[in-house]
Amino acid sequence: MSDMKVVKGVEITPAKMIVNALPDMDHPAYDPLKAYAIGEFVTIDRINYQALVANTNRHPVTDMVTPAAWQNLGWVNKYRMFNKSVGNTWKIGTFTANPEVIDLTIRPGERINSIGLVGVFASSVRIIMTVPGVTDPVYDKTFAMSSKAGGSWYQYFFGQFVTKDNLAEFDLPPFNNADIRVIVSAPGSTAQVGMMVIGWAKTIGTAIYGTRLGRKSYSTIREEFDGSVTITKRGRRRFIDFSVVIPGDQISSMQRTLDALSDIPSLFVGASELDYTIIVGIYEDLDTGLPTYNRGEFTLKVRSLN
Structure with a gap:
């Protein structure tokens, strides 16, 4: 396949989100004088x-009376593509969405060379990088996330669309004072992003064709006495079990890189041209064999958090 890369994401704080038209609040501000009804x-x-x-x-934040009066539902729509945590719990299946376009600009305040988006629903994603004192963008590329399958006229008019859910790019110029604008376009529909990560990529080997992909559903199915079935819908998670080869003298460096990502949501990419090998999550298991003739192999099990 290609180089296996990992990216520890830059934390996106309100100070780093310099342009974003999405509202800071999904609901009215809390009013201590208001009588709230259940469900508000x-x-x-x-x-x-x-x-x-x-x-x-x-x-909602300071009240400690039992039973609790409020339930924490997690981050507002604007920040959900960067953080899904509710305390130590991550809300699976959530995303940032907006009619037709999500248009935002981030100033990371440090050198980055990579960007990844997962759980994308859009026809295109445009990434523009600018730096102070330079008139033209130092990076400006548009990536198609949806296209017609096949090359015939019939396929063009009647064929199904081939879509990509994920995007990862590693060629951003490494300026330390850049602004990164991301435009996710879905004309006539709702633009959606599950998670976005920007940061510095590190190579930890070469992903090979033993890599396995899958999804695990957390819905429950209960059979009743009369044979009927009760289905309770819950979230699902993607998983990728990466098979990776690496020079034997780089195993310690690889382990050190992954140790720094322990329990930290990060971008893992087996091959950027294969969008289904792009995942944002945590790695749950690392299994490394002893190298032979300076060639080592390891399996990295990654579970999604989007």
Whole structure:
């Protein structure tokens, strides 16, 4: 396949999100004087909450009375593509969405050379990189996320669309003062991004064709006494078991790189041209064999968090 790369993402704080038309709040601000009914929503510091009981003056963040008055629903739509955590829990199956386009500009404040987007629903993604004092962009590329299969006239008018869900690029110029604009376009539909990671890529070997892909559903199925079936829908996660080869003298460096990513959501890419080998998640297992003739092999098990 190609070089296996990992990217530890830059934390995207409000200070680094210099342009984004999406609102900071999905719901009204919390009002301590209001009587809230069960099911009402509020937003505090870019986190959404839902009332579990009727209450007044029970602050969603500081109230410690049992039973709890509010449920933490996680980050607002604007930041969901960068952070899905609710405490130590990650909300699987959530995403940032907006009618037709998501257009944002990030100033990471450090050198980066890579960007990855997963769980994308769009016809195209455009990435523009600019630096102060330079008139033209130092990087400006548009990537098609949807195209017609085949090359015949019939396929053009009646064929199905071939789509890509994920995108990873490693050729961004490594300026330390750049602004990165990302435009996710879905004309006539809703643009959607599950997660986006920007950072510095490191190579940890070469992914090979023993790599396995899959999805695990967490829905439950219960059979009733009369044979009927009750299905409770829940989220699902992608997984990739990367098979990787590496020079024997690089095994310690590879392990050190992965140790720094332990329990940290990161971008893992087996081959950028194969979008189904692009995943944002955590690695759950690393199995390394002893090298023979300076050739080592290892398996890296990665589970998605989007």
